[in-house]
Amino acid sequence: MDVKPIEVCCAPMLTTALSEADAEDLAAAFKVLADPARLRLLSLIASQDEACACDLVEPIGRSQPTVSHHLAVLTDAGLLEREKRGKWAYYRAVPGCLAVLRDVLGSPSLTTTGA
Amino acid sequence: MDVKPIEVCCAPMLTTALSEADAEDLAAAFKVLADPARLRLLSLIASQDEACACDLVEPIGRSQPTVSHHLAVLTDAGLLEREKRGKWAYYRAVPGCLAVLRDVLGSPSLTTTGA
DNA sequence: GCGGCACATCGATGGCTGTCAATGTTCTGG
DNA sequence: CCAGAACATTGACAGCCATCGATGTGCCGC
Numbered sequence: 001m002d003v004k005p006i007e008v009c010c011a012p013m014l015t016t017a018l019s020e021a022d023a024e025d026l027a028a029a030f031k032v033l034a035d036p037a038r039l040r041l042l043s044l045i046a047s048q049d050e051a052c053a054c055d056l057v058e059p060i061g062r063s064q065p066t067v068s069h070h071l072a073v074l075t076d077a078g079l080l081e082r083e084k085r086g087k088w089a090y091y092r093a094v095p096g097c098l099a100v101l102r103d104v105l106g107s108p109s110l111t112t113t114g115a
Numbered sequence: 116m117d118v119k120p121i122e123v124c125c126a127p128m129l130t131t132a133l134s135e136a137d138a139e140d141l142a143a144a145f146k147v148l149a150d151p152a153r154l155r156l157l158s159l160i161a162s163q164d165e166a167c168a169c170d171l172v173e174p175i176g177r178s179q180p181t182v183s184h185h186l187a188v189l190t191d192a193g194l195l196e197r198e199k200r201g202k203w204a205y206y207r208a209v210p211g212c213l214a215v216l217r218d219v220l221g222s223p224s225l226t227t228t229g230a
Numbered sequence: 231g232c233g234g235c236a237c238a239t240c241g242a243t244g245g246c247t248g249t250c251a252a253t254g255t256t257c258t259g260g
Numbered sequence: 261c262c263a264g265a266a267c268a269t270t271g272a273c274a275g276c277c278a279t280c281g282a283t284g285t286g287c288c289g290c
Contacts, residue, residue: 001247013154014161014208020176023151023158030154034146035248036138039128043138046129054266061135063250068268070248087257087266093129102220105213116277150278169236181279183238202236202287 003032003076006100014106029101032077037062038070042079046093053089118147118191121215129221144216147192152177153185157194161208168204 006029010022018026033039037060044059045051057067071091074080079097083090121144125137133141148154152175159174160166172182186206189195194212198205 013158014213016158017162018155018158020151020155023154026154027149027151030145031149034142034149036135036142037248039138039141039145040133040135043128043131043133047132052266062248064267065251065269066249072268084256084267089267098129098220102217105217105220152278167236177278178280179237180239180281184278187238199237199286204237 001031001073003073004028005076005078006032006097007078008100008103010104012106013104026104029077032073032079033101035070037066038074041067041070042074042093045080045091050083050090050092053091056091116146116188116191118188119143120191120193121147121212122193123215123218125219127221128219141219144192147188147194148216150185152181153189156182156185157189157208160195160206165198165205165207168206171206 004025007025009025010016010018013026033042040060041056044056053068053071056071057064060067060070062070071080071082071089075082075091077097079094081092081094083092119140122140124140125131125133128141148157155175156171159171168183168186171186172179175182175185177185186195186197186204190197190206192212194209196207196209198207
């Protein structure tokens with residue numbers, strides 16, 4: 001997918017109009033999350049402390065190369081960290097990375113129906 | 116794009132593993148945001164109170180059919196409301212819709228590096 | 231009603247990407 | 261060394277989607 005790290009790039013999008021460049025970066029970031037297999041991988045890994053790649057293939061229900069591909073995309077985006085131990089690869093969720101996207105979606109007071 | 120309305124579908128994804136069905140719904144929601152033109156449209160409309168479609172074609176820099184297509188996708192997803200007045204179409208951001216996605220990305224305490 | 235404007239829809243097309251089989255690479259045990 | 265396991269990479273393919281030109285559909289002014 002040719003992914004770049006997710007970074008702070010702009011103010012909350014509901015209050016300030018996005019520039020073309022910021023919109024490109026943001027769209028690329030959301031594209032990483034726009035796949036069921038990647039969402040499940042990220043969710044699975046984050047709900048544990050860390051996870052070995054060998055334990056992720058079966059629950060996701062895709063081939064080993066496909067899982068490896070998605071893990072690479074998530075890692076390139078900065079959402080996961082990879083640590084090799086012997087012949088195994090352990091993945092861990094990077095805290096704070098999703099917060100960037102949360103903040104772009106606006107403050108709670110602005111996105112809540114109540115106000 | 117064959118879009119369905121964005122709805123609450125699951126607990127925060129960093130604490131509980133997503134089911135296959137929830138992951139599909141969530142991925143579809145993020146896919147709506149995974150396009151620069153749609154992000155800019157949503158941002159433009161939300162930063163004003165409302166916007167006429169005729170004023171959106173030029174700043175986005177795409178053809179009129181393309182802009183109309185993206186507005187339809189955003190409306191189908193529940194992110195925009197359309198109101199026709201005479202031959203014009205006015206769009207307005209739906210408050211609270213993005214909050215659903217915000218919540219899925221986790222609570223601030225969980226996604227912040229500090230804790 | 232007739233031309234024209236605003237907007238939506240249709241059809242076609244090019245590029246992107248998720249998927250898998252096959253293969254490469256690195257590590258382990260013997 | 262060698263066989264095998266775990267994981268990454270490559271190549272190929274199918275499906276999806278953003279984009280545009282052309283056309284359709286209401287609405288307005290004259």
